[in-house]
Amino acid sequence: MNTNPDETTLALWLEDELHGDELAAMEAWARNEPEQLAAREELRRWKGMMAAALPASEEPPYAEFFNGRIRTAIHRQEQEPAAATPRRFSWQSVLMPLAACAGMALTFWIGMNSRPAAPEIDVAGAPKAIPVDPILYTPERGVKAEWFSSPEAAATVIVLNGVAAIPDSMDFSATAATGELREIDATAGVDGNDTETPDL
Amino acid sequence: MNKSSDEPSNPTREPVGSADPDAALSGPDEDFRLVALAQQGDLGSYDALVTRHRGRIFAMIRNMIHQEADAWDLSQEVFIKAWNALPRFEAKARFSTWLYRIAHNVVYDWTRRRKIESAGELNDEIFERERIDSGSFTTPAGGDSPDETMAHGELREKIEAALAKLSPEHREAVLLKDVQGLAYKEIAEVMECSIGTVMSRLFYARQKLQTMLKDEYESR
Numbered sequence: 001m002n003t004n005p006d007e008t009t010l011a012l013w014l015e016d017e018l019h020g021d022e023l024a025a026m027e028a029w030a031r032n033e034p035e036q037l038a039a040r041e042e043l044r045r046w047k048g049m050m051a052a053a054l055p056a057s058e059e060p061p062y063a064e065f066f067n068g069r070i071r072t073a074i075h076r077q078e079q080e081p082a083a084a085t086p087r088r089f090s091w092q093s094v095l096m097p098l099a100a101c102a103g104m105a106l107t108f109w110i111g112m113n114s115r116p117a118a119p120e121i122d123v124a125g126a127p128k129a130i131p132v133d134p135i136l137y138t139p140e141r142g143v144k145a146e147w148f149s150s151p152e153a154a155a156t157v158i159v160l161n162g163v164a165a166i167p168d169s170m171d172f173s174a175t176a177a178t179g180e181l182r183e184i185d186a187t188a189g190v191d192g193n194d195t196e197t198p199d200l
Numbered sequence: 201m202n203k204s205s206d207e208p209s210n211p212t213r214e215p216v217g218s219a220d221p222d223a224a225l226s227g228p229d230e231d232f233r234l235v236a237l238a239q240q241g242d243l244g245s246y247d248a249l250v251t252r253h254r255g256r257i258f259a260m261i262r263n264m265i266h267q268e269a270d271a272w273d274l275s276q277e278v279f280i281k282a283w284n285a286l287p288r289f290e291a292k293a294r295f296s297t298w299l300y301r302i303a304h305n306v307v308y309d310w311t312r313r314r315k316i317e318s319a320g321e322l323n324d325e326i327f328e329r330e331r332i333d334s335g336s337f338t339t340p341a342g343g344d345s346p347d348e349t350m351a352h353g354e355l356r357e358k359i360e361a362a363l364a365k366l367s368p369e370h371r372e373a374v375l376l377k378d379v380q381g382l383a384y385k386e387i388a389e390v391m392e393c394s395i396g397t398v399m400s401r402l403f404y405a406r407q408k409l410q411t412m413l414k415d416e417y418e419s420r
Contacts, residue, residue: 050378057255
């Protein structure tokens, strides 16, 4: 080798990574390069020191147990094939979202172009609505509920038959929600006066 | 771990690439032979691979994170991930290089998790010398005399302390090259970078280490 080697080739030679013709060429070149020969020896000495102090291989503690744990983990994985098996590409995964989108678009189109089944009743000043007989629920057995509606009178009446008469003595105020007096501030009224409570 | 009839055979494992079992069986490389069998679901062969490589993977991870217990767990994680990825191993690289690559990812994921978990706390202990369990030092392999063993043990402590002061990238480059003996190209594959980056990291890492270990280095 008459010319200087490139940086990578020189580095590989210094690291003893060259073989065959490349190595022979570099060795021939290095005969006249004492600095490079010294650098290679220095590097060999360094690597020797590192290798002597730090072993490349150390058996892990409890080596058999080490292997056993790996075997157990693999066994466990094998018993869960569904989770461990990677998902493969399927046309279904592409078609399903497309079908869903098409369905939504079709539903929207039908909704925009369909007419109501029942005739509309025009009530002056009121929003148009489809008249539907209400379903009435009664909380007590024996009670019958009837519903009457008069669009002309703009009135709706619900009649409950079978409900027990309400006694005159019943105090409706007892069933109404009333505010109770509550202490606003525990530190108030220290002078002996009653604490003022806002009207509720 | 010996192969037994109750071991799972994984019928879904379909090898990809050049790991032809027949070719591998006649090949000189025992790793490739075992890999080919393991790719067919032979857990016994995979167990043999674990036994062959666990020492290097454990040593590499332990030197990276300086915690023996975590290194033990992470090394197992490497082999479990390798088993799951085995159908995709194409035998273009050495099996050991492929394992180092998985170990690289496992260690960096672990470091990232540790940083997130300890967010807001003093997390400088990750990769720091102070985290080294003094009881975890093991005797270097080889037939050293007691004096040599002691000298190597002391040197090892000093080298580990110096390594802990390097960035993870510099430390990994030095460990892969000077301890594990990988080639530049292999290190580039493991660390997912160019050969030029490997050369640069190695140059600066060695420079820093030699400065920190000046006394020990010059006395030898």
